[in-house]
Amino acid sequence: xxxxxxxxxxxxxxxxxxxxxxxxxxxxxxxxxxxxxxxxxxxxxxxxxxxxxxxxxxxxxxxxxxxxxxxxxxxxxxxxxxxxxxxx
Numbered sequence: 001x002x003x004x005x006x007x008x009x010x011x012x013x014x015x016x017x018x019x020x021x022x023x024x025x026x027x028x029x030x031x032x033x034x035x036x037x038x039x040x041x042x043x044x045x046x047x048x049x050x051x052x053x054x055x056x057x058x059x060x061x062x063x064x065x066x067x068x069x070x071x072x073x074x075x076x077x078x079x080x081x082x083x084x085x086x087x088x
Contacts, residue, residue, distance in 0.1 A: 008078050009042065009071035033083045034060040035069060040077030044069045 035044055036058040044051045044059050046067045051059055061067060063083065071077040 008076060009040070009069075010076055011071055011074050031063045031083050031085050032060055033063045033067070033081065034058055036080045036082075038078040038080060040071065040075050041073040042069055042077050042079060043072050 035042070035053070037053045037055050039055050041055075042053045044053060044061075044067070046059075046061045047065045053059060069079075
């Protein structure tokens with residue numbers, strides 16, 4: 001089943017409900033997650049890779065990899081996140 005939502009990230013704000021997804025979770029096996037930045041800037045870390053996103057950028061990754069995002073800028077960011085099982 002797919003899931004997702006729209007979030008705001010204040011300066012210094014991180015992934016909702018948790019600081020970092022640093023350990024893969026069995027419930028996320030076989031799923032991908034996409035993050036699309038609507039406004040502002042966002043840093044997305046997947047495993048050891050750091051990606052700096054701007055408004056209009058999208059990133060998609062395997063949810064079993066350790067991952068987290070953070071707004072490191074001085075301005076608020078707005079994003080959409082979507083989690084989808086592989087193969088859909």
